[in-house]
Structure formats: structure tokens, C-alpha cells
Amino acid sequence: KKNIDFICPPLDISPKTAISQVNKVVQTFGTKERSPFVVIGSSLGGFYATWLMQTWSGAGTCIAIVINPAVRPVRDLQSQVVELKPWQEAVSANKPFSTKYHDELAEIENEVAKSIKYPDNILLVAAKGDEVLNWEEMVQFYKNCQHYIVEGSDHGMSDFATHWKNIKPFIGLV
Template sequence: MTATLIYIHGFLSSPLSTKAQQLGEFVAAQYPDIDYIVPGLSNNPGEACQQVDRLVQDCLRQRASPLGLVGSSLGGFLATVMAERYDLPAVLINPAVEPHNFAEHFIGAHRNPYTEVDFSLTTADIDGLRDMGVVPQTSRYWVLVQEADEVLDYRRALDFYRGSKMTVEAGGDHSFQGFDRHLAAVVDFLQLA
């Protein structure tokens, strides 16, 4: 029975992100029986959520095997939405918590540095994030944060996921420096091996 691991990248990111690549290389080398999937998501958060939802539904429908999620930043928020919707375990890396509360300054034009795709976010996109709001069942999460995250206040994640397994590291940044130190523990936590 093949387990599946879905990595959900964040805003202005892609499957080419360092963490997605590190986890993929680790899984391929150490757990070749795990099906590792990193979808290239829309730059629009609502569309990205729909893409992930369809992927999770397809995995659950086609396989009677364990499924785990890893999400970074806004991908951590989307992983939380999916984990609650489908009763799945998830590892969250510097996750965005209630992103509608701080995303207004993202309204306007952007370019994804990985894909070089130009796009715009609107007030309706931010409202869509609010509509996705969730209350986490804390036993299903492992939250990894670094205190020097320059994008998100790590303390919001500590409050939101209170009662979950937590790893809080001094220093670091939003990319979560040294993520590769946790790769084996990620697979173990998700009970995929």
C-alpha cells in the first residue's frame, strides 16, 4: 500500500522551492515507496485552495493508503483547511494564520519569482481567504516556526495551534533555515513509512 505525501507551497512560491526540493529528494532516496506530490498552484489563493482540494479528493478516492500534508506559509494555511476538511495529519512550516487579517497589503500587481507569471490580487481574493477560516484540531499538527521569521509573527501560530506538537527555533527566517534537519521526523510524524 503506497502512502502519499503532498507538499503545498506558499504564496509567490512554486514546486521549485528549496523546502519542496529537499523533501522530495529525501523521500525519493529514503522512502521510494511514498508517492510525493508537489502541485504547481495558482497564484490566486482561492484557485490554489480548489486545486489542492481536488488533488486531495483524487488521492483519497484512488488510494486506500495513508495521506499526509506538508504546507509552508500560505501553504500551511491551505494544509490546515484540507487537514480539517478530510481528517488528515499535517506538518506546517512557518504557517500563515488567518491570512485575511494581514493580506490586504498584497492587493495589487505581483510577479511570481519562480514562474515569472504576472498576476493581481483583489479585495475579493482576500475575502475568499476569510471564508476558508478553520479551527484546528490540534492533535493532527506539527508546527515548525522560527522566531526571526521576517514575514509572519511566529507567536500567532503558537496561539492558533496551541496544544499541537511545536518546534520553535531561535533565529532563522521565513524560509525556515535548516528544514533539512527535520525531514525524517516529518515522514515519521505523518506516519507514512
Template sequence: MSSLIYIHGFLSSPQSFKARQLQQWLAAHRPDVQWHCPHLTPYPEQTRHTLETLVDRFLAENQPVGVMGSSLGGFWATWLAETRNVKAVLVNPSVSPWQFMPEYLHRDLTAWHGETVYRLNETHVEEIRACERAILLPHNYWLLVQTGDETLDYSRAVARYRDCRQTVEDGGDHSFQGFERYHQQTIEFLLGPAAMRSDTAATPPLFSGEITTHYG
């Protein structure tokens, strides 16, 4: 048995559309993969501890583990890829989250799918900045971005992960439209293929935008 850790974005939750969609796909097509999507607060030290504890447990058990992160989750997936040497799929990732955090300081914040109220301060900005890591293990990554991302500048991710495998699609948005087209391919990148089954044949991407893929 292998494990996938899905890392949701800022003030998101395990109930996000992409997370639930991927969880359902795994249940139907990859029952050999255990699904893990912890609820993460916006507090960096709490998030780092939660993710490290989870990954370290699997590594101690010699269990294959891969991570997938969306938006801010992509930043944390990068942290794990570099500090724990696990493979990571990054979906429209945040490259330098400490730059957007100041606008959220000293005010009540509520997650999209919950009622808990959070408050961030300058210490939290420094905590997440301290978790930045250089990309020293480019073979661990697959970056997927869409140029229509209205929240983050996709070109910054393309530049940061320039030596990594990349898929860049024209159009789309921050949620990465049509991500279900990549379920099988990304899971195989992270954890390898399933036993041969007739219903797991690769499906070519269907998207209106131009797709550019390169391997660093």
C-alpha cells in the same frame, strides 16, 4: 505507495528552495513516497478546489496521504487537516492570512517563479477567511517555527497550535533555516517510517539556536 502534498506559500511556486530540496531528499531516501506540489494561485477558491480534489482522490483510493505547508501553505494544510483528517506539518505558517491580504488588493501581483499576473479583491479576502477552522484534531499537527521569522509573528502560531506537537527554534527566519534537518522526522510523522535502511538513521538537529519541542 503513499503521497506527500507540499503546499507552497503566497506567490511562491513548486520551484521554491524548500520544495525542491525536499523533493530531492524523497527521491534519494523515500522512493515509496510520491511527491505532489501543485502550483497554486493566490485565489483562495481555486486553491481550495485544487487541494481538496487532490486529497480526496488519494483518500478514495485508500492511499496514505500527508500534507506539509509553508507560510500561507500552512493555513491550507490546516484546512485539510481539519476537513479531511490528514496529518499536517506546518512550517512558519500564516495564522490569519486575511489580515495581510488588504495590502495586495487591486494591484498587479507576480509570483516569484513565474510571469502570470494576478489581481486580488475584497471577495478573495472573504473567501480565505471563510476557510478558517478551529483546531479540533491537535494530534494531526506538527508545528515548526523559528523566532527570527521576519514576516510572521511566530508566537501567534505557537498560541493557535498550543495543543499540538511543536518545535520552536531561536533565531532563523521565515524560510526556516536548516529545514533539511527535519526531512526524515517530518515524513515519518506524516506517513510512517520507511523499510529499515542503513542510510535512514535519524540525524540529530544541528542549529545554533535553542530548540524547544513539546507535545500537546
């Protein structure tokens, strides 16, 4: 058995703030003493994991598992942009995904290259039954990475536990 430090920070709705949070985790825990450093992200979190693998100086020693990742989040989240009047925002229980956040996401998406820098260090887990994102687009984007394609399932990978036994060897767990 291995000792594993598990960190699952709640990421802010602001992509710029979320990336800052990811960087803080990496600076705190992404050391050689914790090798390999494993990042797992799903949907937009999968996009953030990809961003990290493309931009972090220590990414060559990092392993990423991306689960139903957003490949083109600016396009995919366009329909989610909501503009509230200041008084509506003040009484709203949740922060809406605003144009400001969409613009932040566009800046971050531009930092993700069209080809993956460390394809051997990334495992794509894609569900053919994803009702939100196109699994074939994921396979194309991560074409040089390892793939674990799930027949059926859904965007949230509600049956993830049944697939863990096939995924964990990628990070050295058996």
C-alpha cells in the same frame, strides 16, 4: 524504506482556485490505501493545510505539517493587495493579488474554526526568526498541536534540511 508518492501542485494565486486544486489532490490521492495521507504546507500553504484539516471529511486519518503557517492571512496579506487597470493587467507578467482574491481568502478564513479539530494530527514547525509572520501567534493558534520550534531560521525555512531528521518521525519516517 517506504514508498512515498510526492505531489507538489503549483497553487493558483486565487485562493478559491487554490482550494479547488487542493480538493482535487485530496480526492485523487487521499484514500485509505495511502494511509497516512500527509499534507505539508508553508506560509499560506500552511493555512490551506489547516483549512483542509478543518473541512475535509477524511481529515481524521490525515497528518499535517504546517511550516510557518499564516494564521490570519486576510490581515497579513492586506498590504499585498494591488489593483491594476485592465490595460496594466494585460501587459503584466504576473497576476497581482487583487481585492477579489483577498475577499476569496476572507471567505476561506471564516471556514477555519478558532480551535483545531485534530490537534494530534498536526505538527507546527515555527521559526523564531520568521521575518514575515509572528511565531508566537502560530504557537497560540496551534496550542494543542505538537510543536517543533526552531531557534533562528527565516520565513522560508532556508535551513529546513537540517531540521528534517527531527520532523520526519511525526509522519512515521525514521
